[in-house]
Amino acid sequence: MNDEKQWNETVERLRRGLPVNEELKQELRESLLQEHNMKGKRGSSSIDTVKRHRSRWKFGALAIAIAGLCLFSTLWLSQRDTDKVEAASLHLFDQFSFDQQLGRENSAGMAEYEGTIYLPLNEDGLYVLSSSEYNKLIDGNINFVRVSPDGTQLVYVQEGSLYLYNIADESSRLLLLGGSDYGLLETPAWSPDGRNIMFVSRTQLKNEIDRETESSQGQIYELSLDNGTVRSIVKGQYPSYVAGQNGLFFERDHQIIYRDLKRGEEKVLDSGRYPAVSNDGSYVAYIKSQGDPVLEDVWIADTNFNTKKQMTQNELADAWENGELVEGKQQARYTFEQPTWSHDDQRLFVYKVFHTNTVFKKLVRFQIAASKPGPEDIVAGSIKALIYRDEEFAHTFFNYDPGYLKGTSPRQIGYRILGNGEVDGKTYVDAETYLSYLDPYYEIDKVRYVVTDTPTGYKISDMLQLDNITVAVWGDAAYRVVEGEKQGDPLMELKDIPHKGTWENGKLWSLLHVEEDHTLWFTVTRASGDQSELGLLRYDMESKQFTEVCTIEGASSSYLLQLDDTRQNVAISTELNGKPDLVIYHLPDHKMTILSEQIMGVKPKEVYTRFWNHGKLIFYADMDGREVFFSFDPQSGEVSAN
Structure with missing residues (x-):
C-alpha cells in the first residue's frame, strides 16, 4: 500500500512539473485502449499472477517513466523554444492607433481573427472590418465580443446578456439571459476547444461609487455549450483560459491570479488588471499600475511565471x-484597458484612454516581436507616427523632449531611409521626409537622427538638419522656397503648360518634386463648356519638357500627389464627382483605380490618403461617420483592412 502511494505521489509530482502535449496524450490514450482491447480478445495471465508481479515491475518502470517523461519534456520544450522566447525578451516593434476609426463612440471589447477585426460600438452595434469590407453585423448596444477558436462563431454581450452569432449564416441566438439569476453578464471567454465559455456575473450597480467595490465581487461562471449547464468557478473578473493547461487567469482585488481548475489551487502572478492569455498559452498580457502619481502600463509575463516585462512607457502630464486644467498637479497621460491578442499572437490590441477636458479612447495595435527594433526601425516609426498624425506617440521614440514635430500642416505624407552609420562613436540614421498640404506645396526634409541604445531600446537623442528642398506655387508659377520666401525665377509657369484640344487650363493644384530626376509632377484643372477634368503632368526641369501622364474625368480639384518607391504608381487625392476620393494610376500599363469603388459593405462618403508603405498605399474612408483605415496593393489590385 505504501509502495502504491509512493508511486502515485511521484508520478503526480512529475505530471505537475511538466508541460502537457494534449494531442500526443490523446494519441497515446487511444493507442493504449486499442492495445488493451486486443489483449482482451487474446486473453492474458491470471489476475493473481499480475498482482504478485506488479510491485516488481512498477518501480523498474518508474525509472523508465522518469527518463521517458524527461525526454518528452526536453523534446516538447525544444520545439516550443524554437517559436517562443521568454516574455522578458519581447519588444513592441510597431504601433498603429485606430483613433479615427472609432469615430464618435467609445468602443470596448474588440476581437480579431486572421486579420478580421470585430468592433462593438456602444449604442450602435457590432461592426466587422475584414479585407475590403466594413459592415455592421448586428444592431444594438453591444460592448464585448470574442471569436471562437475555429473562427466560425462570436460570443457577444448585449444589454447584459450573452448571445452566440454564427458567421456563416449570419444568425444570432440567446445563450444566457442576464437578469435575476445571474445579474449582468460580462467579458465572455472561449475555452481552447470551443466547448465552454467563461463569463462574469455582476449585480447591477446603482451608482459609480459602488463600482470599485463591486468590481472585486464579480462571480466567474463556466457555460457548457454541449449541454447548457452553468457551474460557478470563483470570485473575480476578466477570465482568460490557458491553452494546453486546465487553468485560468483572472483578476481579483487588482491582482492577476492563476487558478488550476482541476485542483482549485491559486497563485498570484502580480498586481494588475485585465489579464489576457495569448492563444497558444505562452504569455499573459495585463495592465499594471505603479508610482505616485499612478502610471498604468502594459506588461507581458510568461504564463509559467518565469519572467515578465513592462512593454509601454507611460508619462506624466x-x-x-471635471473638464478643467488643474494648476500644479500632474496625472498619467493615459490609462489602458482590455488588452486582446490577435489570433496569431503577433499583435496586441489595447484601448488607450485619455482623461483631459473630455474622456476619449484610442484603439492601439502593437506589433510584438522577439527581436529588438533597430535604429532604422525607430526612425521610421517616429516618422510614421507623424504621418498618422499621432504626435504623442511620435514623442515616445525620443529620449528627450523634441518639442513640436510638425504634426499638422504642412503634414508628412511619406518618407525614405537614406542610410546609416557611425560617427565619433554615435549611431545615426539619415532619412528624408516628404511634406505637403492643400496649397500647391511640396517639401523634402533631410535629417540625420542620432540614435542611442537605452535600457528600454533605441531612442532618438538628437536631430541634425542636412538639407531642405521646398517647392511652392505663387500665383500661376512654381518656385523654389527658402525660409518661406520664393527664390529666383519660376521653375514652371501655368502659361507654358500645353493645351489639350479645346480644353482650357485652369488652376495649378498639387505638386510633387522628384529630386533624383529633376522633375515636377503636378495637377491642373481643365474645362470645356460645362465639363471638367483634372490633368496629371510631369515637367522635366532640365529639358523644359511637359509630359501628359493621365486625365481624370469629372474631377474638379486635387489635394495631394504621392509616388511610391518604385516610381510606378502615383496616388492622386482629388475631388471626384463632388466628393473627396483617391485615384491610383499605374504608370507601366496606364491603369486607373478609383479606391472608393473597391471598398465593399458600407459605401464610403469620402476617401483620403496617408502614405505609401512598402509598396502599399495606406488610406482611410469616412463610413457611417467613422474613418476606417485600409491598404491598397497595386500589384494585386486588392484593398484590405490595415
Missing part, C-alpha cells in the same frame, strides 16, 4: 478635473 497636466492633470484635469
Whole structure:
C-alpha cells in the first residue's frame, strides 16, 4: 500500500512539473485502449499472477517513466523554444492607433481573427472590418465580443446578456439571459476547444461609487455549450483560459491570479488588471499600475511565471478635473484597458484612454516581436507616427523632449531611409521626409537622427538638419522656397503648360518634386463648356519638357500627389464627382483605380490618403461617420483592412 502511494505521489509530482502535449496524450490514450482491447480478445495471465508481479515491475518502470517523461519534456520544450522566447525578451516593434476609426463612440471589447477585426460600438452595434469590407453585423448596444477558436462563431454581450452569432449564416441566438439569476453578464471567454465559455456575473450597480467595490465581487461562471449547464468557478473578473493547461487567469482585488481548475489551487502572478492569455498559452498580457502619481502600463509575463516585462512607457502630464486644467498637479497621460491578442499572437490590441477636458479612447495595435527594433526601425516609426498624425506617440521614440514635430500642416505624407552609420562613436540614421498640404506645396526634409541604445531600446537623442528642398506655387508659377520666401525665377509657369484640344487650363493644384530626376509632377484643372477634368503632368526641369501622364474625368480639384518607391504608381487625392476620393494610376500599363469603388459593405462618403508603405498605399474612408483605415496593393489590385 505504501509502495502504491509512493508511486502515485511521484508520478503526480512529475505530471505537475511538466508541460502537457494534449494531442500526443490523446494519441497515446487511444493507442493504449486499442492495445488493451486486443489483449482482451487474446486473453492474458491470471489476475493473481499480475498482482504478485506488479510491485516488481512498477518501480523498474518508474525509472523508465522518469527518463521517458524527461525526454518528452526536453523534446516538447525544444520545439516550443524554437517559436517562443521568454516574455522578458519581447519588444513592441510597431504601433498603429485606430483613433479615427472609432469615430464618435467609445468602443470596448474588440476581437480579431486572421486579420478580421470585430468592433462593438456602444449604442450602435457590432461592426466587422475584414479585407475590403466594413459592415455592421448586428444592431444594438453591444460592448464585448470574442471569436471562437475555429473562427466560425462570436460570443457577444448585449444589454447584459450573452448571445452566440454564427458567421456563416449570419444568425444570432440567446445563450444566457442576464437578469435575476445571474445579474449582468460580462467579458465572455472561449475555452481552447470551443466547448465552454467563461463569463462574469455582476449585480447591477446603482451608482459609480459602488463600482470599485463591486468590481472585486464579480462571480466567474463556466457555460457548457454541449449541454447548457452553468457551474460557478470563483470570485473575480476578466477570465482568460490557458491553452494546453486546465487553468485560468483572472483578476481579483487588482491582482492577476492563476487558478488550476482541476485542483482549485491559486497563485498570484502580480498586481494588475485585465489579464489576457495569448492563444497558444505562452504569455499573459495585463495592465499594471505603479508610482505616485499612478502610471498604468502594459506588461507581458510568461504564463509559467518565469519572467515578465513592462512593454509601454507611460508619462506624466497636466492633470484635469471635471473638464478643467488643474494648476500644479500632474496625472498619467493615459490609462489602458482590455488588452486582446490577435489570433496569431503577433499583435496586441489595447484601448488607450485619455482623461483631459473630455474622456476619449484610442484603439492601439502593437506589433510584438522577439527581436529588438533597430535604429532604422525607430526612425521610421517616429516618422510614421507623424504621418498618422499621432504626435504623442511620435514623442515616445525620443529620449528627450523634441518639442513640436510638425504634426499638422504642412503634414508628412511619406518618407525614405537614406542610410546609416557611425560617427565619433554615435549611431545615426539619415532619412528624408516628404511634406505637403492643400496649397500647391511640396517639401523634402533631410535629417540625420542620432540614435542611442537605452535600457528600454533605441531612442532618438538628437536631430541634425542636412538639407531642405521646398517647392511652392505663387500665383500661376512654381518656385523654389527658402525660409518661406520664393527664390529666383519660376521653375514652371501655368502659361507654358500645353493645351489639350479645346480644353482650357485652369488652376495649378498639387505638386510633387522628384529630386533624383529633376522633375515636377503636378495637377491642373481643365474645362470645356460645362465639363471638367483634372490633368496629371510631369515637367522635366532640365529639358523644359511637359509630359501628359493621365486625365481624370469629372474631377474638379486635387489635394495631394504621392509616388511610391518604385516610381510606378502615383496616388492622386482629388475631388471626384463632388466628393473627396483617391485615384491610383499605374504608370507601366496606364491603369486607373478609383479606391472608393473597391471598398465593399458600407459605401464610403469620402476617401483620403496617408502614405505609401512598402509598396502599399495606406488610406482611410469616412463610413457611417467613422474613418476606417485600409491598404491598397497595386500589384494585386486588392484593398484590405490595415
